Amino acid sequence: MKIVLDAFGGDNAPRATVVGGVQALRGKSGFSLILTGKAETIYSILKENAYDDVADRIDVIDCDEVITNDESPTVAIRKKTNSSLAVGLKALKERPDVEAFVSAGSTGAVLTGATLKVGRIKGISRPALAPVLPTVTGGDVMLLDCGANADCKPVNLVHFAVMGYNYMKAVYGLDNPRVALLSNGTEDHKGCQLTQETFKILKNIPSINFVGNMEARDILSGNYDVVVCDGFSGNICLKSLEGMSVATFSLIKQGVNNSFKSKVGAMLMKNVFKDIKKKMDYNSNGGAVFLGVEGVIYKAHGASTENTIKNTVLQAVHAVESNLVETIKNSLSTVDLENLILTE
């Protein structure tokens, strides 16, 4: 199995990407990596990291352009055909031996590039960016879409639900994932026009375990495995969670600095805080999968560290092993979506 890693994508690239890639190879056997980007720089970082033990599992495709966050994704993907991102996606599309692509580069460029160069799975109206968040009960919840589609139609959300259900089943090994619709109340009639129409369709799909509407306050409760929403709402949900987390720890810090007693308390609780931050920082624990395209594609956070890259590469390997793309394709045949949506 070959995974292509965009070595020049991300704020800490190429060092964090190259070193993270080497760590992933050391962490698991059975796959090899193709790094895209300036070969000279990549080899120099590899040498610094005494990569001899994994050298035969690393290949490099030399290319000298880099797509940054400041560029228009559509323009950049079209013009910078020799960028580490575009070259990587091209390899995934054209080479039968390449089975996944990982990048910490510009989200817009990864999504645009993936859709344009790798292409949608036939039958999927819109691919979705889908991070998996840790919950308080120790489980995980997939939230999709989280940013690929700001404006959605019911058919898009229905596809997200089917893809999310089958992803959590195949890749996370859940028996019968609970799929909920993000809404402004739990009652069946709650929601905006989009979610109300989507609700009516989802409740008529027997091949997914649709459990109804849910409220954003319960996203981390562990009561749901897949939460479906448009990309705008998903972004707001995700960023609000981050905002409150940052605010809470900032207030704890403020409070601790106000008294000696609580300073001592905070020292004694140091490990608790560290564990929580580590657990809840889903951005560092791995990447978000881009579901609905003709290949396994993971987008890691722009600020990815070596460890994030390592985890994301291993996620991609696991997704390939789980036959992700075939699973999504097969899932479509279990649902008569066309008919369900037309008859609503």
Add this chain to the structure above:
Amino acid sequence: MKIVLDAFGGDNAPRATVVGGVQALRGKSGFSLILTGKAETIYSILKENAYDDVADRIDVIDCDEVITNDESPTVAIRKKTNSSLAVGLKALKERPDVEAFVSAGSTGAVLTGATLKVGRIKGISRPALAPVLPTVTGGDVMLLDCGANADCKPVNLVHFAVMGYNYMKAVYGLDNPRVALLSNGTEDHKGCQLTQETFKILKNIPSINFVGNMEARDILSGNYDVVVCDGFSGNICLKSLEGMSVATFSLIKQGVNNSFKSKVGAMLMKNVFKDIKKKMDYNSNGGAVFLGVEGVIYKAHGASTENTIKNTVLQAVHAVESNLVETIKNSLSTVDLENLILTE
């Protein structure tokens, strides 16, 4: 100044509402309260609380129906004309001496009742439910709409922006409140169709201080005074913040229970945690104003305690003193909304 208080609205009513009302009267002079609900029960609670010192500032309108959360708001408002909620709103509408209404009852019924019975301010397309949240810098931020309108058009969001700006100026005394649009990125071009269209209008309104798009992660940063969104997105933002707060404290508790050292630490940090919970629990600190109707209306949380009711009544008094309704009316004349929206 007379404020009408729905004595039978809320999970802890009528005890919390009646006692909270008495506490508000004791906390500030210059206004009196009209309590709506079963007079016998109200007087019995008042007597238990030795209310002689404020007896001449309390009036009761006897009515025997109560609207619950389980009822359809529209049906309940139409049929239960003798409910504490409907009678209270009627008093606000019809009696010139009544200047504000406070309820911890069903949100749907309060909003529907306010719109139907009290009426919109001429020129405001949709009233908005607008809580004010504490920020990490010690300031406050108004988020609107937070649940009155699940589906919005740009004109609604523009009205929210104008109302929010003028509320924070008049009632919170801010000099030139910073108004932002909740979006999925800070760049001007980011957003869904609704926010992109709204953005174009807002940037052309010189009488409000529009600072552009903002991300949900910065809602509590203290960088904004008013954040504008549709009611669906607002609900998701608010509930996600709550969800992360609950999750964080739940994880802290789990972590603390795992070691003796951190248990001691948590004891020493008790006050810090208490302060943060108190500070961030905006639901207990007061109510959300319903902006855009022909009267001062505050909705307190369903689970309101005596203290919440006290704070919400005092908020209402302050809003009346700040000439809230006149302020909103005047604000419309400073903006050629009709023209702006038509020319976009």
